[in-house]
Amino acid sequence: xxxxxxxxxxxxxxxxxxxxxxxxxxxxxxxxxxxxxxxxxxxxxxxxxxxxxxxxxxxxxxxxxxxxxxxxxxxxxxxxxxxxxxxxxxxxxxxxxxxxxxxxxxxxxxxxxxxxxxxxxxxxxxxxxxxxxxxxxxxxxxxxxxxxxxxxxxxxxxxxxxxxxxxxxxxxxxxxxxxxxxxxxxxxxxxxxxxxxxxxxxxxxxxxxxxxxxxxxxxxxxxxxxxxxxxxxxxxxxxxxxxxxxx
Numbered sequence: 001x002x003x004x005x006x007x008x009x010x011x012x013x014x015x016x017x018x019x020x021x022x023x024x025x026x027x028x029x030x031x032x033x034x035x036x037x038x039x040x041x042x043x044x045x046x047x048x049x050x051x052x053x054x055x056x057x058x059x060x061x062x063x064x065x066x067x068x069x070x071x072x073x074x075x076x077x078x079x080x081x082x083x084x085x086x087x088x089x090x091x092x093x094x095x096x097x098x099x100x101x102x103x104x105x106x107x108x109x110x111x112x113x114x115x116x117x118x119x120x121x122x123x124x125x126x127x128x129x130x131x132x133x134x135x136x137x138x139x140x141x142x143x144x145x146x147x148x149x150x151x152x153x154x155x156x157x158x159x160x161x162x163x164x165x166x167x168x169x170x171x172x173x174x175x176x177x178x179x180x181x182x183x184x185x186x187x188x189x190x191x192x193x194x195x196x197x198x199x200x201x202x203x204x205x206x207x208x209x210x211x212x213x214x215x216x217x218x219x220x221x222x223x224x225x226x227x228x229x230x231x232x233x234x235x236x237x238x239x240x241x242x243x244x245x246x247x
Contacts, residue, residue, distance in 0.1 A: 004064075005080040006244045008049040008236060010040065012064050012071060016084045020065050021094035027062065027184050028104060028158045034177045036061045037186040039088030041068030042233040044166045049236065054167050057174045062184075065091060074237040088188045092161065099158065100127035107152055107182065110138040110163025111192040119195035133157045138164045153181035160185045163192040 004011045015023065020037075027035040038061045040048070048055040058064060065086035066072050075082040099106065106123075108116040116135035124132055133155035136148045152160060160182040162169045169187040177185060193199035 003080075005075045005078060005082060007045055007071060007074050007078065008233075008241060009055050009244050010045045010048045010058050010064070012040070012045075012066050012075070012082065014075070014080075014082045015063070015065060015086060017086050017090045017094050020063060020086055020091045021098055023063055024091075024095050024159070024184055024186075025098050025102075028099075031183060034180050034182055035063070035184045036173055036177055037063045037065070037091075037184060038166075038170050038173075039065045039067040039086065039091065039187065039189075040071070040166070042070035042074070043068075044170075045071060045074075046233050046236070047167055054170070057167070057170050060174060061170075070233055074233070074241065077237055078241050088186070089191045089194055092186070092188055092191055095159070096123060096127050096130060100129035103129055103131065104158040105131035105133045105155075106159045106161065107134045107136075107155055107157035108132065108161050108163075108192060109136045109148065109152070110161070110169070110188075111190070111196070112198075113137040113139060115192050115196045115198055116163075118197070119192045122195055122197065131157075149176065149179065153179075156181045158183050161188050161191065162186065163188050163190065165189055 003014045005014055024037060038058055040058060044054075044058070048058050065088070066075070066082045067085070067087045069085050072082050072085050096106070108120055110116065114137070116137060120132045120135050124130065134151055134157070136151065140148060160180065162173055162185055164172055166187065166189055169189070173185045173187055190199060
């Protein structure tokens with residue numbers, strides 16, 4: 001088991017991208033009950049800090065990786081450093097390569113109608129050994145949701161990517177995990193849009209300097225008020241982080 005760092009009550013695994021994808025491959029081989037993987041950034045950890053429900057959902061994950069550079073900085077402030085930012089998209093890319101080599105299967109669920117199918121085409125082109133067992137968009141009522149779950153269970157994928165945005169996707173996975181016939185569920189936010197090419201990931205400069213949030217803000221100014229949680233997160237870790245450190 002990986003070491004963890006307690007950041008404002010959220011216990012994040014201290015793993016690299018490669019370690020995370022290896023752990024998930026082990027989950028696939030182990031079988032048994034469905035494993036859950038979430039990749040919270042600073043915003044989501046702040047939501048968990050404010051909400052017992054979200055905190056409990058995150059802490060119940062089989063694997064919890066540090067998506068944002070702010071989470072990595074927080075771990076260093078708490079003297080229990082995570083060495084590498086472990087973004088969900090990067091873990092997914094590493095995982096898909098390993099799954100393709102072993103002929104494993106995946107189901108893509110989320111985003112707007114048609115996005116998952118386009119993502120599937122692009123992923124299949126890059127990873128021909130991968131089995132893409134099904135796709136479903138993230139727009140559903142209770143009846144359609146039931147049909148999606150039935151389809152997932154009929155296809156029985158090794159891994160289910162759930163891309164509904166946080167914390168909706170984490171809550172959805174936590175609520176349904178016991179009825180899903182898959183080995184691993186991963187909450188991956190907007191990753192399907194990136195795989196489909198409908199949204200560009202931040203250029204390498206922004207990624208290397210840990211400021212993808214700035215690129216997203218430039219592209220989507222409406223995110224401004226959400227971004228206010230970033231300085232709040234840093235201040236809260238500085239003044240209250242040690243309270244959680246030993247829990």
